[in-house]
Amino acid sequence: MRIVFAGTPEFSVPCLAACRASGAEVVAVYTQPDRPAGRGRKLTPSPVKQAALEAHIPVEQPESLKDAAARDRLAGYAPDLMVVVAYGLILPRRVLAIPHLGCWNVHASLLPRWRGAAPIQRAILAGDSESGVDLMQMEAGLDTGPVLLERRTSIHADDTGGSLHDRLSHLGAEVLAEGLRRVLAGEKLTATPQPEAGVTYAHKLDKAEARLDFGRPARELERQVRAFDPWPVAEGDIANETLRVWSARALDLDHHATPGSVLAAGRDGIDIACGAGALRITALQRAGGKRIGAVDYLNARPDLRPAR
Structure with a gap:
């Protein structure tokens, strides 16, 4: 079987290895x-490109796949299958x-929930208890194709966008490896259409949302x-x-304080009054500084510590 792989970020690299x-x-x-990328804004190859070059695989980087020349070049590779994982370009019919x-396509959600660009972060934001990866047969619509295989995982109470990303990246490689193994063995995978009920869209993240x-x-x-850990990182006044704000947990605390005011500050963190309950901040970052624990921040802000 001849495969053309299409992907860009770190999430895609384990799937390339599975292929x-x-x-x-x-x-x-x-x-x-x-x-x-970086402070020098130097042109930087994607993680997938770096992995491909290390494996001596030809790399193509078209700006679009809409023109005939790009399609002809792709057809020239005579692929039996194209595997797409967080590529970032739309594939025309x-x-x-x-x-x-x-x-x-390897997609990081349990379709039809969270079609689109940011399914991992949207699942955490919505308070979903479960996520997963779907191996999908692609159609022209946005993540609308039938599902071939699926892997599920619970979203833990301490999961961040980063930790769930890493877990789903490896689950994606597992489900892709299974699909390839079965097809290479001569099996035809069953394509299950997505249900019409439960469709949601995971719109691209915006820094303003942080x-x-x-x-x-x-x-x-x-x-x-x-x-929003590790990007774009929540911030507040x-x-x-x-x-x-890098790390925080909610407290079921009754209070009558103004939202945003400091309720308490100590070894356990900084408690901020919210519309309901309080947010205990345990790791944060000042402008121009690095990530530090709440205790270290309080050492620089003794005015926030309670009077002895």
Whole structure:
């Protein structure tokens, strides 16, 4: 089997490794063009490109797959299957029709819930108890295709966007490996259409969403902090200073204080009044500084400590 792999971020790299380990031949890797990154804004290859170059696999980086020349180049690789994992470009119908087995997509949600760009963070924000990965046969619609295989995982109370991302990345590689093993053994996978009920969309993250509104319930803010770790990182105005909040937990605390005011500050953290309950902040970051624990922050802000 000849596979063309399409992916860009770190999430996709284990799936590329699964393709290579399957016994199929990865004849080309498609990934986003190099983008500026870091303080120097130097053009940087994607994690998938780096992995492909290390494996001596040809790399293609078209800006789009809509023009005929790009489609002809893809067809020239004569792929039996195209595997797409967080590629970042839309595949037109004519591209989907090039491999005779079509195109598979590894998607980080339990479809039809959280179709779209940011399913991992949206699941945490919504308070979902479960997530997973679906191996899907691609159609022209956005994540609308029938599901071939699925893996599930619980969302833990301390999961962050980063920890759930890493777990789903490896689950995605597992479900893809199973699909490839079965097809290479001659099996035809059953494609189960997605139900019409329960469709939700995971819109792309916006930095503005990271602002903490202490007028909201503490439980919602805790999920916001967890979902936006490691990006874009929650931030709020606390004790007359704008801080990035890396770690926090909700407290079921009755109070009559103004939302955003400091209720308590000590070894366990900084308790901020919310519209319902309180948010205990345990790790934060000052402007221009690094991530520190609440105790270290309080050492620099003795005015927040209770009078002895």
